[in-house]
Structures are given as structure tokens and as C-alpha cells.
Amino acid sequence: MSASNRTNIPNSLNEHWMPFSDNKNFKKNPRLIIDAKGVYLTNHEGKKMIDGSSGLFCNPLGHGRREITEAVTKQLDKLDYCQPFNQGFGGSFELATRIAKKTPGDLNKIFYTICGSTAVETAIKISIAYHRAKGQGHRFRFVGRERGYHGMNIGATTVGGMINNVKTFASVLMPGVQHMRHTHLPEHKFVKGQPETGADMAEDLERIAMNFGGENIAACIVEPIAGSTGTLIPPKGYLKRLREICDKHGILLIFDEVITGWGRTGSAFGAQEFGVTPDLMTMAKATTNGVIPMGVVACKDEIYDAITDASSAPEGAPELFHGYTYSGIPAAVAAALAVQDIFDKEDIFKRAKEMSPYFQDGLHSLKDIDIVTSIRGYGMMGGIDIKMKDKPGKAGFQTFKHCYDAGVNFKSTGDTLIIAPQFICEKKHIDEIIEKLRTGITNYAKS
Numbered sequence: 001m002s003a004s005n006r007t008n009i010p011n012s013l014n015e016h017w018m019p020f021s022d023n024k025n026f027k028k029n030p031r032l033i034i035d036a037k038g039v040y041l042t043n044h045e046g047k048k049m050i051d052g053s054s055g056l057f058c059n060p061l062g063h064g065r066r067e068i069t070e071a072v073t074k075q076l077d078k079l080d081y082c083q084p085f086n087q088g089f090g091g092s093f094e095l096a097t098r099i100a101k102k103t104p105g106d107l108n109k110i111f112y113t114i115c116g117s118t119a120v121e122t123a124i125k126i127s128i129a130y131h132r133a134k135g136q137g138h139r140f141r142f143v144g145r146e147r148g149y150h151g152m153n154i155g156a157t158t159v160g161g162m163i164n165n166v167k168t169f170a171s172v173l174m175p176g177v178q179h180m181r182h183t184h185l186p187e188h189k190f191v192k193g194q195p196e197t198g199a200d201m202a203e204d205l206e207r208i209a210m211n212f213g214g215e216n217i218a219a220c221i222v223e224p225i226a227g228s229t230g231t232l233i234p235p236k237g238y239l240k241r242l243r244e245i246c247d248k249h250g251i252l253l254i255f256d257e258v259i260t261g262w263g264r265t266g267s268a269f270g271a272q273e274f275g276v277t278p279d280l281m282t283m284a285k286a287t288t289n290g291v292i293p294m295g296v297v298a299c300k301d302e303i304y305d306a307i308t309d310a311s312s313a314p315e316g317a318p319e320l321f322h323g324y325t326y327s328g329i330p331a332a333v334a335a336a337l338a339v340q341d342i343f344d345k346e347d348i349f350k351r352a353k354e355m356s357p358y359f360q361d362g363l364h365s366l367k368d369i370d371i372v373t374s375i376r377g378y379g380m381m382g383g384i385d386i387k388m389k390d391k392p393g394k395a396g397f398q399t400f401k402h403c404y405d406a407g408v409n410f411k412s413t414g415d416t417l418i419i420a421p422q423f424i425c426e427k428k429h430i431d432e433i434i435e436k437l438r439t440g441i442t443n444y445a446k447s
């Protein structure tokens with residue numbers, strides 16, 4: 001294989017240990033993607049498929065955006081790397097200013113990380129550092145939520161709430177983490193938008209505060225909409241109640257907006273969409289349209305001020321002993337700046353908001369298929385539950401494969417199909433996604 005067709009058919013599939021994959025099965029029957037343009041992907045057999053999940057919620061602006069490629073190429077030609085510790089380059093500051101303009105309230109301080117997991121880890125550390133700076137080092141506990149997904153380092157795994165991600169690593173998880181119950185109630189099946197019931201699930205945070213002492217809790221972290229476990233939408237009033245309980249006990253509220261950030265709900269962030277401002281917010285994925293890894297933590301000014309003011313370190317020593325070799329590297333920043341340009345020029349969040357009802361109607365039109373047991377959605381994201389067969393996850397994956405053969409690509413988690421179209425989709429593309437989902441799900445049901 002020559003360098004020119006490196007992404008086509010490799011000589012061997014044996015050496016690459018794939019993440020979150022059934023390696024053995026995949027290698028018997030691989031699904032390799034060799035080309036991506038706009039809303040379409042082409043696999044190694046030359047089959048064209050529509051991208052039904054924006055990659056992994058990464059590429060809302062479509063694949064192969066020339067503006068992004070050109071911006072990155074230009075940046076690499078001029079400055080390919082500069083160390084981010086006590087040094088910098090203009091782009092990362094410009095990007096921080098632009099991100100801060102879109103974040104809610106006074107979340108104006110921007111810390112760069114490498115991905116969503118490192119953004120969550122950073123938010124956890126900043127919470128601890130903030131409380132220490134305020135003389136409250138005893139606040140070490142964190143509260144997450146069942147069915148939450150926050151990434152895969154130890155901190156993010158611990159605050160997450162997906163059992164299979166935790167089992168193997170239970171012995172090394174962070175101490176002092178409690179989980180609230182998830183908000184997906186049986187009566188939420190086939191409910192469009194925000195459910196009317198379930199706001200009282202937020203009282204779990206109050207109970208945890210009563211059991212462990214609210215004064216010992218550093219932060220509570222939730223995704224405004226739980227994405228990876230199938231679009232679990234917050235009941236009306238739920239996030240607001242979490243905010244009130246956090247305020248009452250001095251607990252920081254972290255919104256993990258790695259999926260919901262950058263327009264997925266129809267607003268810049270879930271925070272604005274649901275009218276609740278957190279203290280810290282994480283983002284990744286669409287920040288660069290998925291083309292170069294980058295994570296971001298946006299913090300309230302007060303958090304930054306407390307940590308930097310409390311530092312009595314000598315000149316040159318960090319106020320916060322935390323950072324990454326690849327924090328805000330030039331290529332990622334260039335991609336993210338180009339993405340910001342596109343967001344503004346094409347009024348992308350508005351476009352997502354306007355397309356959302358059409359997409360949600362399409363999604364719910366699949367309700368009549370026998371093996372579909374629930375459908376949920378909000379903005380440009382949705383989850384379809386497939387009736388479990390023998391063991392959890394089997395039906396979901398088999399359905400995914402039938403849909404792939406029918407020409408729509410996405411991700412399944414357990415028995416849930418995760419659908420998240422690109423924001424550049426036109427109605428005809430939404431129709432195509434829904435039609436191919438119907439074909440794939442029906443073919444699986446007949447198989």
C-alpha cells in the first residue's frame with residue numbers, strides 16, 4: 001500500500017487495537033470509510049452513505065470544509081507548534097475571546113484541553129483548586145448522574161454513570177463520588193421535546209447534600225441532555241432546580257456540553273437553550289468540526305480570579321498546576337477559528353433551530369415500527385430504542401449494521417440508535433436519513 005491510499009485498504013488489520021470496538025468481529029468484516037464530503041461518506045467497497053450522526057456529534061458543518069482545511073494548512077506553514085506554558089501565540093487568545101462571546105453569563109475564561117475527557121478532568125481539577133483558593137479544601141466530593149457520559153480518563157469515568165465503562169476500573173476510581181438517578185422515566189417514551197414530569201429528580205442532589213454535607217461537595221456535573229446514552233432530555237424545571245440546590249450549598253455546577261455545545265440544541269449551548277447558567281462548561285467535538293482534537297473549559301471570571309489571586313507562587317510558577325502539551329496548539333486553534341467564522345457567516349445555530357422540528361417529526365414518524373420501543377429528541381439530536389433481544393446491545397448493533405447496509409451511518413449505544421444530523425442538512429437529507437433508518441430497522445426486524 002502506498003502513502004497515497006493509506007486510508008483505503010490496509011495490508012493488515014491485526015495491529016490496530018480499536019477503541020470502544022468489538023475488534024475481533026470488526027476485523028472479520030471491516031467497515032472502513034475512505035472519503036467524506038458534505039453529508040456523505042464512502043466506504044471501502046465504494047458504497048455511499050449519509051452521515052446520520054455527524055461522525056460522533058463532531059461535524060455539524062459537514063465533511064471536507066475547504067475553509068477549515070485552508071486555515072489549518074496556512075497555520076501549519078507559518079507556525080506549526082509553540083509551547084503553551086508561559087508562552088503562546090495570538091490565535092489562542094483570539095479564539096478565547098470569540099468563544100467567551102458565545103458562552104452564557106460571565107463564563108469568560110477559556111482553558112484549552114485536548115478532548116472532551118480532558119476538558120472534564122480539567123473542570124474537576126479547577127473546581128477543587130477554586131474551593132482550596134477560597135479556603136474550602138474540605139470540598140472534595142463530586143456528584144454525577146446515572147446514564148451520564150463524560151469521557152474515559154479516571155475522573156470522567158468516575159463521574160459518568162455507565163456501568164460497563166466502570167466495572168473493569170472500579171478499583172481505581174476517584175473517591176467520594178455520588179450519582180443522582182437519571183431522569184428518563186417510563187412515561188417519557190415517545191415524548192417530543194422536554195418531558196413535563198421528572199423535575200423532582202433534581203432533589204437527589206439535595207438528598208446527597210443532606211447525607212454527605214453540602215459543604216463537602218465541590219461540584220455537580222451533568223450533560224444538559226445526556227447524549228451518549230440516547231438523548232435523555234431534561235424534564236422541564238430540572239436544570240433550574242439543580243442550579244438552586246447548588247447555590248444553596250455553594251456547590252459548583254458543571255455543564256458538560258461536549259455534545260450539546262455549538263448549536264446541537266438550536267442555541268449556542270444547552271445552558272442558553274434551557275435558561276440555566278452553570279459555573280463551568282466543557283466543550284470539544286464540534287469546536288473544530290471534529291477535524292483536530294480540542295477540548296475547552298469555560299469558567300466564570302470569579303473562578304479564574306479566585307485561583308490566580310490566591311497564588312503566592314514566585315514569578316514564572318503556574319497559578320494552576322495543570323495543562324497539556326497540546327493545550328490550544330496552533331493547528332487546532334486555526335481549525336476552531338475557521339469554525340467560528342462559519343458559525344457566524346452561515347448563522348449555523350439558527351439553521352439548526354429551524355431544521356429541528358422537521359427532523360424531530362421525521363424521527364417520530366418511525367414510531368409505527370414494531371420493534372421501536374421509544375423515540376426521544378431535541379434540537380438536532382435524537383435516540384431510538386430498539387426492542388432488546390437476548391442480551392442488551394445485540395439488537396442495537398444488528399440494527400446499526402442493517403442501517404449501514406441501507407446507506408445511513410450513525411452510532412449505536414446498547415440498544416439505542418443515536419441520530420444527530422449535520423446542521424448543513426437540507427430537508428431532502430433529513431428525508432433520506434429517516435427513509436434509510438426505516439429500511440434498516442425494518443430489515444433487521446425481518447431478519
Ligand SMILES: Cc1ncc(COP(=O)(O)O)c(C=O)c1O
Pocket residue numbers: 115116117118120149150151152223227228256257258259284285
Ligand atoms: C458529554 C461528553 N463528555 C465528554 C466526552 C468525552 O469526549 P472525548 O471522547 O473527546 O474525550 C464525550 C464523548 O462522547 C461526551 O459525549
